[in-house]
Amino acid sequence: MQEANRGLLAFVTQTGRFPLGQAAIQHQQDSLFHLSQRAVEKGARLVLWSEGSSLLLKQAEPALLARGQAFSARHRVYLLMALGVVMPGPIWAANGTSVRPFLENKTILITPSGQIANVFYKNHPVPLVEPSRSGDGQIPTLATAYGRLAPSICYDADHMATMQQLGQKRIGLLLLPAGDWQAISPFHSYMAVFRAVENGCSLARQVSGGLSLFVDYRGKVLARHDGYARGDNLTIVSLPVNNVSTLYTRFGDWLAYAAMALLAGFVLQAIRQKRPIKRKPISTLFVLPVA
Numbered sequence: 001m002q003e004a005n006r007g008l009l010a011f012v013t014q015t016g017r018f019p020l021g022q023a024a025i026q027h028q029q030d031s032l033f034h035l036s037q038r039a040v041e042k043g044a045r046l047v048l049w050s051e052g053s054s055l056l057l058k059q060a061e062p063a064l065l066a067r068g069q070a071f072s073a074r075h076r077v078y079l080l081m082a083l084g085v086v087m088p089g090p091i092w093a094a095n096g097t098s099v100r101p102f103l104e105n106k107t108i109l110i111t112p113s114g115q116i117a118n119v120f121y122k123n124h125p126v127p128l129v130e131p132s133r134s135g136d137g138q139i140p141t142l143a144t145a146y147g148r149l150a151p152s153i154c155y156d157a158d159h160m161a162t163m164q165q166l167g168q169k170r171i172g173l174l175l176l177p178a179g180d181w182q183a184i185s186p187f188h189s190y191m192a193v194f195r196a197v198e199n200g201c202s203l204a205r206q207v208s209g210g211l212s213l214f215v216d217y218r219g220k221v222l223a224r225h226d227g228y229a230r231g232d233n234l235t236i237v238s239l240p241v242n243n244v245s246t247l248y249t250r251f252g253d254w255l256a257y258a259a260m261a262l263l264a265g266f267v268l269q270a271i272r273q274k275r276p277i278k279r280k281p282i283s284t285l286f287v288l289p290v291a
Contacts, residue, residue, distance in 0.1 A: 008086075009091055011086070012086055012087075012088055012089070012091060012102050013088070013089070013090065013091055025054070025055060025056055025060075028053070028054060028055075029054050029056070029064060029067075032049060032053055032054060033067065033071060035232060035233070035234050036049075036071065036079065037071075038234060039234060039236060040075045040077055042236045043236070044077065044236060045077055045078065045146070046077060046078040046079075046080070046146075046149075046175075047077055047078070047079045047080070048080045048082075048175050048177060048204055048206045049080060049081055049082040049177055049206065050082060050177045050178060050179060050206045050207055050208040050212075050233070051082050051084075051105070051153055051154050051177040051178050051179035051207075051208065052082060052083065052084035052105060052177075052179055052208075053081075053082050053083070053177070053208065054081070054082075054083050054084070055083075055084040055086065056083065056084070056085060056086065057085075057086050057088060058085055058086065058087045058088065058104075061083070061085050064081075064083070065081075065108065065116070068081050068108070068110055069110055069114040069115070069116070070114065072110040072111065072112055072113075072114050073112070073113060073114030075112075076112040077112055078109065078110065078111060078112060078144070078149070079109075079110045080107055080108070080109050080110075080151060080175050080177065081107065081108045081109075081110065082106075082107050082153070082177040083104070083105075083106055083107070083108065084103055084104070084105055084132075085103070085104040085106065086102060086103060087102050087103070087104065088102075089102070099131050100131070101131050101132055101133045101134075102131055103130070103131055103132035103133070104121065104132060104133050105121065105122040105125065105130065105132040105133075105153060106119060106120055106121045106122065106153075107119070107120045107151045107153060107175070107177060108120075109140075109142060109149070109151055109175075111142075117140075117142045118140040118142060118151070120135060120139075120140055120151045120152070120153070121133055121134065121135035121136075122134070122135055122152075122153040122154070122155070122156060123135040123136075123137055123138075123139075123152070123153075123156050123159070123162055124155050124156050124158070124159055124162070125155070126155050137162065138165070139151070139152055139162070139163075139165045139166065139169070139171075141169050141171060144241075146172075146173075146241045147172030147173060147241030147242055147243075148169070148170055148171050148172045148173070148241070148243070149171070149172070149173050149175060149241070150165075150166060150169065150171040150173070150174055150175065151174075151175045151176075151177075152174060152175070152176050153176070153177055153178070154176065154177065154178035154179060154180075156176075157174075157176055157191070157192040157195045157205075158191065160195070160198070160253070163195040163198070163199060164198075164199065164248075164249070164252065166195070166199035166200075166201050166243075167198070167199035167200055167201070167243070167245075167246060167248065167249030168249065170243045171199070171201045171243055172201055172202065172240070172241035172242045172243045173201060173202045173203075173204060173239060173241040174195070174196060174199075174201055174202070174203050174204070175204050176192060176203060176204065176205040176206075177205075177206050177207075178192075178205055178206070178207045178208075178210065179207065179208045179209055179210070180207050180208075180209050180210030180211075180227075181209050181210070182209070182210075182228065184210070185207070185209070185210035185211050185227070185228075186210065186211035186213075186226075188210060189205055189207060189210060189211040189212070189213045190213075192205050192213070193213060193215050193219050193221075194219075196215055196216075196217060196219060197217065197218065197219045197246075198246060198248040198249075199243075199246065199248065199249055200217045200243050200244035200245060200246045200249060201217050201242075201243050202214075202215065202216050202217055202239045202240055202241060202242075203215050204237075204239060206233075206235070207227055208227055208233065209227050209228075210227050211224060211225070211226055211227065212224060212225040212226075212227065212233070212235055214235065214237045214239055216239065216240050217240070217242070217243070217244050222237055222238070222239060223235055223236075223237035
């Protein structure tokens with residue numbers, strides 16, 4: 001990813017030099033809406049893109065948002081657009097020693113009326129490799145006729161404390177666009193399933209470069225799609241949107257802390273058992289026979 005970022009630097013600082021890149025971006029956006037159209041035709045009421053599906057310049061964002069709003073209003077569906085918005089200009093921060101955050105890794109949730117319900121910025125950008133603006137630590141919620149929805153992005157689900165908001169806010173379905181690579185697929189997707197079980201909600205993890213998983217609040221896999229398999233990355237699934245109360249939501253990491261305390265107790269007990277017992281020396285009287 002660091003090598004990819006080096007290649008991205010010229011694009012950020014010299015945006016007018018890459019007409020082929022701009023054409024590729026436009027083609028990618030057309031492909032996203034084509035797949036979204038197919039999903040709607042198959043009965044989808046909510047369409048979810050994978051993380052950073054459309055990489056675009058900041059000045060092109062209003063046009064793409066207008067296209068997304070028109071799509072949602074025309075088909076009366078929810079649309080979660082996952083964008084990587086590049087803010088062009090000098091790369092280095094004012095101090096000249098660090099790269100400024102020139103990327104907005106975010107989602108935009110649009111309602112069936114074509115209105116923007118919320119804009120969410122990834123709360124935990126990947127350290128050292130993702131120069132993006134961080135969110136405010138909150139997970140926004142949206143009450144719908146189906147239940148309560150909430151967006152987050154990929155690496156956010158690795159942070160249990162942040163994900164506890166799902167249970168606290170009674171979220172029924174976590175929309176988790178993600179972008180993985182082959183070395184961590186499918187393990188990263190399976191890790192996210194724990195967040196759904198802990199917080200009693202369903203999970204839709206649409207992934208590019210990895211395994212997409214769609215599970216209910218018990219962790220039961222209702223659909224999956226391997227991003228490295230042949231064909232397009234389109235999955236249609238029916239998911240429950242409801243929240244169940246869990247001990248984790250009520251008491252937090254009590255099981256982990258209890259396990260740590262129990263382990264510490266076992267270690268202390270083992271140390272005591274192996275400690276040598278100090279005994280008082282016993283004087284021995286030897287009686288020698290007299291010749």
